[in-house]
Amino acid sequence: MQINHRTLTYISVYGTLCLGVAVMIFPVVWMLISSMTAIPLWRSGLPSTSGPLGFLSNYRIVWQDGNFSRYFLNSIIISLSTTLLSVSLAAPAAYGFTRFNYRFGHILQFILFVPLILPQIFFITPYSWVIRILALFNTYQSLTFAYVSFILPFCIWILIASFYDIPEDLDEQAKVDGCTSINTFRLIILPIGFNSIIMVSLFAFILSWQEFLIPICFTTNRQLSVMTLAIVRMLNTSPVAWRQIMAASAIAAVPLLVLSALLGRYVTEGLAEGAVGQLTRVG
């Protein structure tokens, strides 16, 4: 059999990709397999019980007895409200930054970077102090506010990059046609920038869902836990119920994966444009 140069390239390229993808997706695959089957085969948590839909027994245990139905709901509530709030504040702000010349515009845009670069804990300590004083400890509002404070700058940043690419001639034409700035925003920018807005909403939702440090600092009430916090808390049992943890992890991970798969094109296209584009302009 002749192995020519082309076959070798073919094998090395797709082989590397397979290896890379295998490593990247292995945790998800592991979550699904170990929560639904008896693999791994030795004693490492409750085995799946048999019976109709027995392979989902870990999920049933976690959802009902483990109260994860509540935690899932908490995650959804907080992530949705954070996303809505962040995007609705970020879109006008990005429109403003790209269309108007504010006096301290550049400084303000630089300040946008700060919550993204500095350690979160730097901001969270003062927040907790204030929240306890205002008796907002263990509330949805305090969580949402803290989430928004980190996610909003990120959204503005990405949307600035996207709106920047929308040519200003369209604005001029709209003005000639008699549009005020708010109408320009509503009727020109939003429809054209719609892709970016979807992309940013997806990011905001994913980032909120992933958040762990804020809930751990802001809530001690179990009923208010979000998924990430609840899952990590499962480490405290003895013996650790690994399969149930995997089931809960799958419940936490799969919605994000599904969302990303559905809105995937916004992610790969918009991200390269937004992040690299903005950085190219800054640098």
Add this chain to the structure above:
Amino acid sequence: MRVGEYAYIAPALIALAAVVGFPTIWSLWASFSRVSFVAPGTDLMDQRMAFVGWQNFTHILSDPVYWNVAANTAILVLATVVGSQVLGVGLALVLSGKVVGRRIWLLMLLIPWIIPPAVAAMVWRWWYDPVAGIPGLMWRQFSRTGASYHWLAQPGPALAAVSIVNVWARTPFVVVMISAGLQSLARDQLEAAIADGASRLQRFRLVIFPHLRYAIIVSAALTMIWTFRSFDVAYVLTGSGPISSVKVLSHYVYDLSFVSFRLGESSATSVTMIAAMGMLVLTYSWMLKRTNR
């Protein structure tokens, strides 16, 4: 219409003032004070921030635990940046060729980015577990004494273990950044090099790599920033028990704030973190400026 124009950014600015302005001022003030938390039911008037000068800083910087934690963080950052850059550039290069189903490969490679880091760390935590994890099981099978080896409890192996997870988590980001950089590489430059008879290695060294320098520096800087401020992975892997073998600075500050309630010292530690990060960011900007872009 000046007022009207400001109306667009006003809500966001107010939020930012609350986010950036207030905590910064508070933390700076707190790092020079002795602060206590409000305990439920405490009279608010008891809350005092007593100015103590540099005491917090001297206390922190003379504590060997701080330097241990700082060293851990530095090693972790270095390993994560190097590892993710190597893997990321490699995968991006592979993807840049003629690949069938490129978008699907890319989306699958992005999975570590989409999953909550704390949740992904739980899978790794199981794998690293000396009793319940597969490597632990194999170790017990093949070791003479049959005793288990607790990776996550020894500082050395624990650092490696956390680094691996961090590299896993950050490589997709680097792949995206480098892919974007590669897309802007003009085909004609590469074709000219091929026409001149350059080998694959020469093409990489002389055409591709210089073009990528910018993307590499930027993605390395962002990875460094992310790892430096990261809390989830290290906490889940090593910290949630009573003993934590590898503390990173974020975890240390969290302990000071929410476990020991020494807010003044936690703020001081945060300030030192920011100072360190500031120096690193300046280094990266300097490197960027040198790239003639």
